[in-house]
Amino acid sequence: MKHVLLTGANGFVGKVLQEQLIAAGYRVSCACTSPNPSPRAGVEQVLLDIRDAGACAETLGRIKPSHIVHLAAISHVPTSFRDPLLTWNTNVLGSLNLLEAIKQQAPDAFVVFASSSEVYGEAFKAGVALDEDSPCLPMNPYAASKLAAELAFEQYFKQGIRGVIARPFNHIGLGQSPDFVTASFARQIALIESGKQAPIMQVGNLEACRDFLDVRDVCAAYLQLLALSEAQDHPRLFNIASGNARKIRSILDELISQSSASITVELDPQRLRPSDIPFAVGNCDRIRDVLNWQPKISLKETLASLLADWRVRVVAEQ
Numbered sequence: 282m283k284h285v286l287l288t289g290a291n292g293f294v295g296k297v298l299q300e301q302l303i304a305a306g307y308r309v310s311c312a313c314t315s316p317n318p319s320p321r322a323g324v325e326q327v328l329l330d331i332r333d334a335g336a337c338a339e340t341l342g343r344i345k346p347s348h349i350v351h352l353a354a355i356s357h358v359p360t361s362f363r364d365p366l367l368t369w370n371t372n373v374l375g376s377l378n379l380l381e382a383i384k385q386q387a388p389d390a391f392v393v394f395a396s397s398s399e400v401y402g403e404a405f406k407a408g409v410a411l412d413e414d415s416p417c418l419p420m421n422p423y424a425a426s427k428l429a430a431e432l433a434f435e436q437y438f439k440q441g442i443r444g445v446i447a448r449p450f451n452h453i454g455l456g457q458s459p460d461f462v463t464a465s466f467a468r469q470i471a472l473i474e475s476g477k478q479a480p481i482m483q484v485g486n487l488e489a490c491r492d493f494l495d496v497r498d499v500c501a502a503y504l505q506l507l508a509l510s511e512a513q514d515h516p517r518l519f520n521i522a523s524g525n526a527r528k529i530r531s532i533l534d535e536l537i538s539q540s541s542a543s544i545t546v547e548l549d550p551q552r553l554r555p556s557d558i559p560f561a562v563g564n565c566d567r568i569r570d571v572l573n574w575q576p577k578i579s580l581k582e583t584l585a586s587l588l589a590d591w592r593v594r595v596v597a598e599q
Contacts (some may be wrong), residue, residue, distance in 0.1 A: 284308040285507070286344055286390075288331060288379065289352030291317050293457045294395070298350065298500040299324060305504055310344050312353070331375035334382075341379075341386035348507050349392040349444075351379060354427070357460055358399070361423035372426035373433065380437045391510035392444035393503055394434050398492070398520070398563055399424035400448065405561045410492075410526075412564035413448070413518045420558070438517060445506050449521040450563045454496035454583060455590045463493070463587060466533055470540050471591040481545045485552030487530035492522050492562040495578035505572045516571060522563025523576050535584050 285302055289295045290311030299321060302309050311317070312329040320326050329340050331353050354372050355361060361368040376394070383390055401411050403418035419425040431446050438444065457464040462485070472478035502521045509515045537544055568574045 282306070282308045283348055284310065284344070284346045285348040285350060286310045286312060286327075286341070286346040287350050287352065288312045288329070289354065291315070292352060292356075293454075294452070294496055294500065295352050296456055297454065297496050298352070298503060301497075301500045301504055302350075307348070310346065312340065331379055332370050334378040337378040337382035338386055341382040341390075345387055346390050348510060349379075349383065349387075349390050350503055350507070351376065351392060351394045354395070356397070356423065357458070358421050358423045359460070361421055361426070365422040368422050369426050369429075372423070373429045376430040377433050380433060380442065383442055384437065384440065388441065390443070391507065392434075392442065393506045394430070394444065394446045395503070396431050396446050396448050397424065397427045398448050398450040398522070398561065400428040400431065401561070403558070405558045408560050410522070410524055410562040410564040411520075413516070413520055413567055435517070443510065444517075445509060445515070446518045447503065447506060447521055448519065448563070449499050449502070450492040450494060450523070450561070452494045452496045452499040452521075453587065455586060457496070457587075462529060463532055463536075463584065464591070466536050467584070467588045467591040468595065470536055470542065470544065470588060471595040473542050473544060474540060474592065475595050477595065480543055481547055482533075483549035483552065484533065484546055485529075485549065486557050487533060487546075488528065488559065489557060490526040490528050490560045490562065492525060493527050493532070493580055493583075494521065494523055494576055495580075495583040498576040498578055501577075502568060502572075502574050505568075505574050508572075516567060519568045519571070520563040520565055521568060521574075522565040524563065524565045526560065526562045527580065532580075532584065535581060536588055539585055539588055 291313040310325040355368040402420040453463040
């Protein structure tokens with residue numbers, strides 16, 4: 282049986298990917314820094330801080346996975362500004378620790394590294410959908426750390442490690458932190474509906490265009506990338522994108538349209554990011570051509586499920 286080690290398994294994406302991996306027939310070992318309070322039956326829980334090189338080596342030596350999906354990261358941009366040392370230690374040194382452990386303890390394993398579309402940074406100012414050959418011009422510590430980790434992966438690929446790098450664009454869905462825009466919108470609407478917040482929504486920049494994906498579609502792409510372990514001469518780098526530009530305002534309008542509440546929208550200067558760019562969309566030709574992957578879940582469906590989830594969560598907060 283194929284055995285995958287999943288780092289960052291307790292995170293927003295990791296929880297969704299666990300289910301898809303199990304459904305696809307993988308044996309799954311979930312690596313996290315703290316125990317999962319409600320672990321899934323049949324899934325091995327592994328306590329691992331990727332900043333600890335010795336722990337990485339011990340874990341890889343014991344588990345000997347056939348496949349690895351490396352999600353573990355500090356992924357919140359404002360946090361990366363507040364604590365760049367934590368961000369670089371986790372995203373870069375943690376990735377190096379994992380790579381060295383793979384090289385020494387599981388050299389035949391195939392690894393999928395989840396980087397980020399944020400690495401393109403200022404290149405988005407060209408105003409076109411960027412492909413994998415576009416320049417990388419990071420604009421924040423998170424993006425810079427992800428690009429540095431990509432360089433580390435590329436070096437280890439040259440030394441014989443097998444795998445690919447993925448650059449997913451904005452993915453949204455159930456369980457995402459309200460630090461992220463769509464979850465923030467959905468949570469505020471649920472609070473307003475329940476009478477816990479005045480009918481005024483605080484928002485940041487609504488004019489920016491982004492490339493939004495359902496987290497389930499992103500995880501499906503990771504599964505298809507894992508299957509490249511059986512292929513020869515495949516590309517090493519893939520955007521995971523829809524290719525569609527969606528204005529943040531349209532996301533908010535769709536969510537508000539799904540509510541019966543009367544809601545006023547107000548700009549909150551605290552929510553404006555210093556490095557915000559007007560247009561960030563990805564070219565998805567490569568992953569479509571190589572893997573025949575494309576998003577299947579409509580944005581309307583994604584937002585409806587997100588809002589329904591926050592309605593339940595807000596009631597549970599009482």
